[in-house]
Amino acid sequence: MQGREMKAEADQLTSQIIATYSVGATVQTVLDRLLAKITSEEYPLNTRLPSERALASELGVARNTVREALDVLEARKVINRRPGSGSFVTYRSDDVPERGESSVAMETSPLDHLVVRGILEPEMVRLAVINMTPREVWDLEQLMSKIESVHTDVAAFVKCEEEIYRKIAEGTHNRLLASCYNLTIEACRVSFRTTLLRRHLSPKRILEYQQRYNALFNAIASRDVERAVEFIKLHLVEEQKLFLQD
Known part of the structure; x- marks a missing residue:
């Protein structure tokens, strides 16, 4: 049941991002993979993500594709980039969508x-x-x-x-x-x-x-x-x- 809930949570977050951002199919695939890891807490809160180079190698895509996916995640406040330090997870599984x-x-x-x-x-x-x-x-x-x-x-x-x-x-x-x-x-x-x-x-x-x-x-x-x-x-x-x- 917990696995289903995590998948549903990832799917919901992905749907919200798709509704807001227009991205290519390859970028969307990278987003899906990263969001799944984040919402399942394979990359928990405050975890530093692998480097763009490492993610590109792991996912079999170009670094520019990874960078674009990270741009979207940062804009959606799923991660936070710190110059010279890397990208860190800021998404909380118990986050309540903000109003106003x-x-x-x-x-x-x-x-x-x-x-x-x-x-x-x-x-x-x-x-x-x-x-x-x-x-x-x-x-x-x-x-x-x-x-x-x-x-x-x-x-x-x-x-x-x-x-x-x-x-x-x-x-x-x-x-x-x-x-x-x-x-x-x-x-x-x-x-x-x-x-x-x-x-x-x-x-x-x-x-x-x-x-x-x-x-x-x-x-x-x-x-x-x-x-x-x-x-x-x-x-x-x-x-x-x-x-x-x-």
Whole structure:
């Protein structure tokens, strides 16, 4: 009976992941194998997983395939990656699905995420241009300098992006809008986007993103509403292209 319960638990978790993430058949096979080991506690809580190389050898797949599967597990909070240390199991068999904002973020599809960003971000930027104080503009400039110092570290780049968007949302001085956008950031963190960026964010593309954000900042700092809104719309188009090409 216990074996059946573990299999049912693994199947349920797999179904939740499939509903949220679009992955290839080989990646899905790796996910199935890893989830089975985690939910059966062959890899119990806080256990360090074998290295990507070891898993690739064991499962007979490429390291990139293993890395993509681990990306999904990390986004779903089944594992936690620690730079220089490895990947550790954070999944608990007695975990109760969270309700409220975190649950909504996890259940948001890639398309829904892009749709909401398309609705919120242009208006958010417009209000920020109008309402940001000189101090807030200065704070945003410091964040721009911070993201410009990132060249290859995808995790650091994504974290800087979150800080920039959060600062712009705060700059609207509309607490409801900022609260809504915080949920969008959370959905972005646990959704497909980080996985996409790990695959596609080359140093060249990082530079392109940095140039876009710099142009956006210049428009905000000069209080040019029309130009700032146009920049964020163009950036959203590029984000959609990234999603569609995957």
